[in-house]
Amino acid sequence: xxxxxxxxxxxxxxxxxxxxxxxxxxxxxxxxxxxxxxxxxxxxxxxxxxxxxxxxxxxxxxxxxxxxxxxxxxxxxxxxxxxxxxxxxxxxxxxxxxxxxxxxxxxxxxxxxxxxxxxxxxxxxxxxxxxxxxxxxxxxxxxxxxxxxxxxxxxxxxxxxxxxxxxxxxxxxxxxxxxxxxxxxxxxxxxxxxxxxxxxxxxxxxxxxxxxxxxxxxxxxxxxxxxxxxxxxxxxxxxxxxxxxxxxxxxxxxxxxxxxxxxx
Amino acid sequence: xxxxxxxxxxxxxxxxxxxxxxxxxxxxxxxxxxxxxxxxxxxxxxxxxxxxxxxxxxxxxxxxxxxxxxxxxxxxxxxxxxxxxxxxxxxxxxxxxxxxxxxxxxxxxxxxxxxxxxxxxxxxxxxxxxxxxxxxxxxxxxxxxxxxxxxxxxxxxxxxxxxxxxxxxxxxxxxxxxxxxxxxxxxxxxxxxxxxxxxxxxxxxxxxxxxxxxxxxxxxxxxxxxxxxxxxxxxxxxxxxxxxxxxxxxxxxxxxxxxxxxxxxxxxxxxxxxxxxxxxxxxxxxxxxxxxxxxxxxxxxxxxxxxxxxxxxxxxxxxxxxxxxxxxxxxxxxxxxxxxxxxxxxxxxxxxxxxxxxxxxxxxxxxxxxxxx
Ligand SMILES: Nc1ncnc2c1ncn2[C@@H]1O[C@H](COP(=O)(O)OP(=O)(O)OP(=O)(O)O)[C@@H](O)[C@H]1O
Ligand SMILES: [Mg+2]
Numbered sequence: 001x002x003x004x005x006x007x008x009x010x011x012x013x014x015x016x017x018x019x020x021x022x023x024x025x026x027x028x029x030x031x032x033x034x035x036x037x038x039x040x041x042x043x044x045x046x047x048x049x050x051x052x053x054x055x056x057x058x059x060x061x062x063x064x065x066x067x068x069x070x071x072x073x074x075x076x077x078x079x080x081x082x083x084x085x086x087x088x089x090x091x092x093x094x095x096x097x098x099x100x101x102x103x104x105x106x107x108x109x110x111x112x113x114x115x116x117x118x119x120x121x122x123x124x125x126x127x128x129x130x131x132x133x134x135x136x137x138x139x140x141x142x143x144x145x146x147x148x149x150x151x152x153x154x155x156x157x158x159x160x161x162x163x164x165x166x167x168x169x170x171x172x173x174x175x176x177x178x179x180x181x182x183x184x185x186x187x188x189x190x191x192x193x194x195x196x197x198x199x200x201x202x203x204x205x206x207x208x209x210x211x212x213x214x215x216x217x218x219x220x221x222x223x224x225x226x227x228x229x230x231x232x233x234x235x236x237x238x239x240x241x242x243x244x245x246x247x248x249x250x251x252x253x254x255x256x257x258x259x260x261x262x263x264x
Numbered sequence: 265x266x267x268x269x270x271x272x273x274x275x276x277x278x279x280x281x282x283x284x285x286x287x288x289x290x291x292x293x294x295x296x297x298x299x300x301x302x303x304x305x306x307x308x309x310x311x312x313x314x315x316x317x318x319x320x321x322x323x324x325x326x327x328x329x330x331x332x333x334x335x336x337x338x339x340x341x342x343x344x345x346x347x348x349x350x351x352x353x354x355x356x357x358x359x360x361x362x363x364x365x366x367x368x369x370x371x372x373x374x375x376x377x378x379x380x381x382x383x384x385x386x387x388x389x390x391x392x393x394x395x396x397x398x399x400x401x402x403x404x405x406x407x408x409x410x411x412x413x414x415x416x417x418x419x420x421x422x423x424x425x426x427x428x429x430x431x432x433x434x435x436x437x438x439x440x441x442x443x444x445x446x447x448x449x450x451x452x453x454x455x456x457x458x459x460x461x462x463x464x465x466x467x468x469x470x471x472x473x474x475x476x477x478x479x480x481x482x483x484x485x486x487x488x489x490x491x492x493x494x495x496x497x498x499x500x501x502x503x504x505x506x507x508x509x510x511x512x513x514x515x516x517x518x519x520x521x522x523x524x525x526x527x528x529x530x531x532x533x534x535x536x537x538x539x540x541x542x543x544x545x546x547x548x549x550x551x552x553x554x555x556x557x558x559x560x561x562x563x564x565x566x567x568x569x570x571x572x573x574x575x576x577x578x579x580x581x582x583x584x585x586x587x588x589x590x591x592x593x594x595x596x597x598x599x600x601x602x603x604x605x606x607x608x609x610x611x612x613x614x615x616x617x618x619x620x621x622x623x624x625x626x627x628x629x630x631x632x633x634x635x636x637x
Pocket of ligand 1: 041042043048049050068069070071072073074075076077632635
């Protein structure tokens, strides 16, 4: 399936789920909700406002692309959603829980349960095999399960590469290990900061298909991308410029697909 | 929040081992530093464990540390030696001496001393004697380096004491650099038979420190009030001074080395955390708590410290053995009793050295470290 074909499928999916039987409003269903969120960095005498007064929400199962020029605050936004960073002001709710009220330890736990990260740089531990890198996420979540980790790697097409070290894998393969690691604990939210930024067209296609698969399974995906084709796969685009959200169309009807093992 | 036990292939120790092997150079340099600290501590503590015994044994070879003299011109009572030996204990060495002035065949006056060669050989083991007389030979003589010059024939030493003549068979020479060099030594029985003079001096060597020597002298004075009991002052004081100084030197060395090692371990651990900030940031992103990350890091430091203790104990014990063998001519056995102290030292060093990296870990900003660059 090509990227453009995938787009069609996604569109159909979005249409399929057009009518929301529960009748909930958008904000009720929001798995991620920002209200006047600002993030400032103090340093070198001046204050950089990386994100300014962002207010929007993302509902469960939605696939959102975050776009904008370099330095516009995309990573800042994604990191706050991932609870790696906290807003300077404003309210950020994940899964209806105000992250500002959580202690650092609670945030760590929250992150293990709710968030899967896919990085542009992959960030695999160099001395652990592909399998062990996936198991590392299990380790910090609850307990390791080799069979489950193997299945996750098979799912991303790396069944025959499980004992390879990251240095023995191609960039595309490393990114797939990263994706397997992100979904091993079945988190409701997947955050991908330029997941295809370091990949060639062929690998970008593989990753795109994997993301579509995850989307179909009901994961909420927030994806930063520079690539218009990748952005086109998402149901909705949030555009940033100079730290400001200047467009967050509530595109298409709401998605009510639920993940098979939804724990929300 | 509980962490269930680990199953599958990924364990904390497995990760630790992988991580240490992956950064071989760093691990090895930290391990070497830890081994050095444990090794030095082991060697010094092992030596310390038998230092007192060793030094005292060594001081024995310096000869007597107490001199007991009969009151002016009257000889010692016949049972004096036995009583002194009784008071001093069987570990003490004692020998008695009788002195007279005789003339040699060249007409030169010379001091002749009668003694028990076997006892003197043990007591004054530092004397340089080319060959000791057989204990059974009654007419054997040892000639002092200088005294030999006044003797015409060393094989048949003819001596005259107040008209009484005796001919001794010179079997060897003594060199001490002291007054012994001007004397001629002969067996006590033959001496007394010849001169009619009995022993007047007992030299005693007490093992132990200054306090033991003092106590023995007090008892001797009490039991034998008619005799003069005097310490050989230099040796008694010198002995304790050397022991004290050696102890101070050793503690100083341990402290200095511990500090040096702590600095080097600090540098290694800091570098090891700094270069792995991303790995730690990633673990944080995966839900690892501050405690877990700190635990992993401290476990690593502790592992290095323990490996250092193991390697250092072996190396240090070997060093102590060699030093002991070389300087005291007796081997210091490995002392397991020093292990807890060495362990404590290394763990303290590791803990101290882990303080800064632990701060780095606490201030870790996963957001800044993980975003694309
Ligand atoms: N830790 C920080 N300290 C100071 N300023 C920062 C920090 N992190 C980001 N910034 C600033 O915040 C702004 C937004 O950064 P951010 O990383 O979110 O951009 P981005 O949209 O992800 O850019 P890119 O597409 O290049 O990854 C930038 O101007 C950047 O210089
Ligand atoms: Mg970025």
